[in-house]
Amino acid sequence: MEDKKITVRDILEMKKRGEKITMLTAYDFPLANYVDKAGIEIILVGDSVANVVLGLGSTPEVGMSEMIHHSKAVTRAVKRALVIGDMPFESYQINTKESVKNARRFIDEAKCDAVKLEWFDKCLEVTEEIIKSGIAVMGHIGLTPQTADKLGGFKVQGKDAEAANKLIEQAKALEKLGCFGIVLECIPDKIAQIITKELKIPTIGIGAGVYCDGQVLVAHDMLGLFERYKPKFVKQYINLGPQIQKAVEEFKREVKEGKFPDKDHSFTIKEDELKKL
Ligand code: KIV
Numbered sequence: 001m002e003d004k005k006i007t008v009r010d011i012l013e014m015k016k017r018g019e020k021i022t023m024l025t026a027y028d029f030p031l032a033n034y035v036d037k038a039g040i041e042i043i044l045v046g047d048s049v050a051n052v053v054l055g056l057g058s059t060p061e062v063g064m065s066e067m068i069h070h071s072k073a074v075t076r077a078v079k080r081a082l083v084i085g086d087m088p089f090e091s092y093q094i095n096t097k098e099s100v101k102n103a104r105r106f107i108d109e110a111k112c113d114a115v116k117l118e119w120f121d122k123c124l125e126v127t128e129e130i131i132k133s134g135i136a137v138m139g140h141i142g143l144t145p146q147t148a149d150k151l152g153g154f155k156v157q158g159k160d161a162e163a164a165n166k167l168i169e170q171a172k173a174l175e176k177l178g179c180f181g182i183v184l185e186c187i188p189d190k191i192a193q194i195i196t197k198e199l200k201i202p203t204i205g206i207g208a209g210v211y212c213d214g215q216v217l218v219a220h221d222m223l224g225l226f227e228r229y230k231p232k233f234v235k236q237y238i239n240l241g242p243q244i245q246k247a248v249e250e251f252k253r254e255v256k257e258g259k260f261p262d263k264d265h266s267f268t269i270k271e272d273e274l275k276k277l
Helices: 008-017 029-037 064-077 089-094 096-108 123-132 145-151 161-177 189-198 240-256 271-275
Strands: 021-025 042-045 082-086 114-116 137-142 181-185 203-206 214-217
Touching: 008 021, 008 082, 029 042, 029 064, 042 064, 042 214, 064 082, 064 089, 064 096, 089 096, 089 145, 096 114, 096 123, 123 137, 123 161, 137 161, 161 181, 161 189, 181 189, 189 203
Parallel strands: 021 042, 021 214, 042 082, 082 114, 114 137, 137 181, 181 203, 203 214
Antiparallel strands: none
């Protein structure tokens, strides 16, 4: 696999070719390294870091300082993937005037290639300002966790014609403003199919069925590193949690029994040097 950095243009070309796009989250250097080496095209430094890494209850609880900190760790590791910094709730929904400055921090300080914003009532004006300032933006519609309380909780969105039409309109509006892609979260597969057909920019689904141009999952969910809850759309490709638990228990047992460290994991000094002491 070539080490050439993936650009927004490459992602747009993939849709034109009908090649599926893969995206995963990463929040630190080691995970970003593995995800990048596996050839995943887009790495999202998601605000899901709040739940799966920081042990917080909801995504609006993380702010710019945490997101920049984690984004820097990810971009230090990545050679090839396009890295997207997920703008936290406070950075554009509370403080809309600061949104361009905050988006710029992801690019200049954290060295991300683009930012992602969730849909909210002032989404179009904020997105427009950020794009006008020269920053590539990915949209996010459907179930938007930062404002889930306004959507009736963590529920599938767009389940009737009126709600589905709203989603289609939102997607078209974001494309018109110049977004280079849109995350579709928790919507019926046939609505995702309509949106995907209508747009020239790629749709990246999470709980949005197979017709999207690409798929994203939270890495800790698909690796079995998050136990608190498991949404229906998550496929666990490996269950690392119990393996980590087993290894830690083995370390504890070996230390208690004086089996670790053994000779292979210890350093020696020559006998004659020892005698000089
Ligand atoms: O923060 C996140 O992980 C996300 C994905 C669910 C798309 O926004």
